Amino acid sequence: MHSERPISIAIAALGGQGGGVLAEWLVAVAELHGWMAQSTSVPGVAQRTGTTVYYVEMSPKPAPGRRSPVFALMPVPGDVDLVVAAELMEAGRTVVRGLVTPERTTVVASNHRVYGITEKSAMGDGIADANAVLSALNARARRLICFDMEAAADRHKSVISSVLFGAIAAAAVLPFSRGTYEQAISDYGVAVKANLAGFQAGFDQAMQSSPVAGWAPPSSGPTTELGRALDERIKREFPAHLHGILQEGVKRMLDYQDDAYADLYLERMTQIRSCDESVARLSRDFSLTNAVARYLALWMSYEDTIRVADLKTRSRRFERFRAEVRAGADQVVYVTEFMHPRFEEVCETLPAGLGSWFSNSAFARRLSAPLFRRGRHIHTAKLGGFVMLSLLAGMRRWRRSTLRYRVEQARIADWLERIRNLAAAPGGYRAAIEIAECQRLVKGYSDTHARGLKNYQTVVEAAERMRGRSDLADAIRQLRNAALADEAGLKLASVLSEVAPDG
């Protein structure tokens, strides 16, 4: 019982990535060589954002009088010669399904990410660990060809299936010449030029298979007199490993307001540093100062209407949105903003006294209600919209007198005081860091912001009640993660009743 075994190919793809076309091309290549080939799939509802595996088998035509092979309809673990994956996690899934085995399987995979809905909808950072997948692929594949094929397709205005096809040709698992692959694309007759370009890109890059260079942040030394003065102060007053984050913080303050605001930031940081020094004398790694440096900068640059208007009107943004929508030089682009200012935001932008009077006045609220019922469309690339937002951005100079400024500075002061108090208490250092990180909960706008703020309050108040407990830091972290688990606050409530039941 001896016969040549068919070559087996499993293609893992997401709906819309052209896995079916790729299978068709592979069959065509085999047939152009006078081979027999079979492909099959279980598309089902995978067409709608799901994931699916296409399966192809091929073998030379039997000699006259000999029996034809019986092709299987699905891959069997341990018996796959080539795994093709159009996305990194899907490549990982083929490993989990056992389709990748060190003895047999060459893997051709794109390392770009198409995020799953659970990764996307997480309230914080839900992105799965790509490195774990990469190391599994390296461990399990006989040979791995892996690069960003989506980007390659993009560069050549093609689709990922053509780049994968090129990389398959380069992998030389199949005994076919490059010309046959190109013939298959031409015969298919759809977007031939673009597909051939994609094929070539895939082929070339797979042959080089050079690792993609890591991204390095640009160096960010000071460039102005003002910058140098602040930088000197940072270098004078803080340990070296904190300089980077503090520079970012100071940069943000200048961008947000002015040099005096940057001074205020450093002032606050100096207090935290001394507190850090006095309690963590031995470790000297200034973890608390490091954490606060980041979150204080974020809190002090809270997103008020002035800030939003400022960011929306910048020249840099205009370049960015043109690039993002891939507008050609000869195309005209207009943008429309979707803004929904509420009564609260207007009050916040008013001078503190007036603002708080208004916001407490039921009459004013009722009177102005119709103004805020609907969202506003603002045409930023047209004159009316741009001028209006520019004027709003220009209110920066009066920001310090606004209600929002007063409210936020009070919140910041309270937060910093809690941090300092906790850090000073015996065994409270780690808890202080956890409280610093709770700033993460406060983000977004309107209702989202209000919800985050409420969760923040809940957590810091619970922390206050639990003062002195040895597991305080862990409890705060648990509460913070719970607050990021769901919008309705169910998880937070249940964890709260567990760790701090007296609330």
Place this chain on the structure above:
Amino acid sequence: MAERSFAHEVGKLRMGLGQEFRGEGILAVTKALLQSGVGYVGGYQGAPISHLMDVLSDAQGLLQELGVHFEASASEAAAAAMLAASVNYPIRGAVTWKSTVGTNVASDALANVASGGVTGGALVIVGEDYGEGSSIMQERSHAFAMKSQMWLLDPRPNLESIVAMVEHGFALSEASNTPVMLELRVRACHVYGSFVAKDNRPPKFTLQDALDSPTRDVNRIVLPPANFLHEQEKIQKRWPAAIEYVRRNKLNEFLGGSAGEVGIIVQGGLYNTLIRALELLGLADSTGATDLPLYVLNVTYPLIDEEIIEFCLGKRAVLMVEEGQPEYIEQALNTILRNADVPTRVIGKEVLPRAGEYTGQVLQTGIRAFMRKYAAEQFAAATPLIPSQAGELPKEVQTLAALLPVRPAGFCTGCPERPIFTAMKLVQRELGPLHISCDIGCHLFSILPPFNLGNTTMGYGLGAAGASAFNAPRNKRALAVMGDGGFWHNGLTSGVGNAVFNQSDQVLVVVDNGYSAATGGQDILSSRALNRSKSTKHPIADAVKGVGVKWLRGIDRTYDVGRMRDVLREAMTTPEKGPKVILAASECMLNRQRREKPAFNKAVGEGKRVVRERFGVDADTCTGDHSCIRLSGCPSLTIRPNPDPLRQDPIAHVDNSCVGCGVCGEVAHAAVLCPSFYRAQVVFNPSKWDRFVSGVRKRVIRFLQRRADRRRMRYAF
């Protein structure tokens, strides 16, 4: 089919004697029908047999030439009832659907036609949606064949066998006056292969012949006393006739060796998987040559007692490879062998799993256990091609499974159904959680993340009926969802009519996207498209009013999330009694893009001024909360690492697949989310006036921006 053309496939159907047909399994079936002289074809679309329906819909010319009537039936029940044409007349007919769901719907008509029996060949082609990729409950069509006594064919999954079995199916049906079911699993429907074609044959006896000289036989009608006669006929005449046909024509195959103490009996559809498993265990080669005797059941009902006894005689044990449960064949084998006093042991579910798809790996495990117990020597002599632990994963890879993100099916980019569920989420914020009865269709994706809306689904068109018990005199109402496909399938009567008659207080949202979208975008009664062979453009609103609904609201742009929310709120809170129906109508984006994208590209190519809309997220203002994603779930609305060195959470991002439906902007408005979304209007081939106006605007804006930039420079780090 409004937005897709199957002209290429139709060309294949025209192939003649000796030509090599290459293509998908289900298309081969379609060709085989025409080669068999079929007189009429009906069915209801659904994976994995949609292709048969779609291609025939586009093949009107060919069908007219041959004199074949094709119907896209209103439901599987309607399709099955078509087989009535084969009761009195020697006309071959075929119907098709997704099974078991479609067979459930069809079973009233199927039971009737199977009771009275047929004169012309009647073939029921069921796409067995079982195992990986399936979207329905995991059941077997086998039970339907047995209960109504229809013969069940399960051919080996290669095009030649499939085509031969279609042709035999008609002949078997005629020889035994019994409708025949042809079962094709998902992979067999989609398998690409080839067979040598024959000429198409026009039906010998036409539908027109029947109408010109109708005949009747009261004994074919299910009413006493004929119904009792039918049962006797089934046992005394039709069954033996079928056995005789199957044996004489050798529909079941004896393959492999003839010696040895053990053998394997397998459903035809599992043959290829079995061979691969045997090959990997070293018990067969890749052509299927093996010393083990194999008995391949291309006919899984009825079983041929004599063949089984002949195969088992002298064997210690046989392995029965039968997918799914209950294990009807295994049970029957035991009865047959016991009655014949054959001591051969039948091993099936003892070594193979009771539930779940039989993959190559599952079969390897089962065969290994079987061989070790009953043919240890023979098994020991075999050299496996891959080690038995090949599928087992090392520890470090096992943890990977938990890390990989799930990818549930979801609404397409720009889907008009998404904003309906966004609005439901917003209404729930005001009214509290609602009981939502779902239906079958794309809209059922609402039960998955990110919407997580919906409590039950009871079947196609049964969304409203599924809420009918909740007619409690309370303030909070039950909410039901139904698609336009389900509405015309049966929902108009079982849902809307039922609610009117029983004075149900429920709220029903009918999602009208213009197509039977989930099954591939076929036209239905209310489709807006002009369809040459079908009558379309019959508004759902007229039907709803016609059965007596008083409270009816129409929304013709579901993307207006605010309005959608307001209407839902009104329906949930109005003091008015009786069913409240909301017609939420916007065209399926997948199909709309199929039509509009080529037109757009053509216009761009011709130098015409066209505007493309798409959306974007400002990286500067997005804080990474992802509320927008939780309220939308659009595939084009994704995330990317935060470019801000201080912020850590990934930010939202709209990729270039955005079709500019506007939901994300509307959501930002309606839910008062954040100012990060923007709509970009990209003007292709701008006119002179465009250029002039935009030039002026640009100059003024640049002037102001430069001023702001200078100020920022003063405060630069």
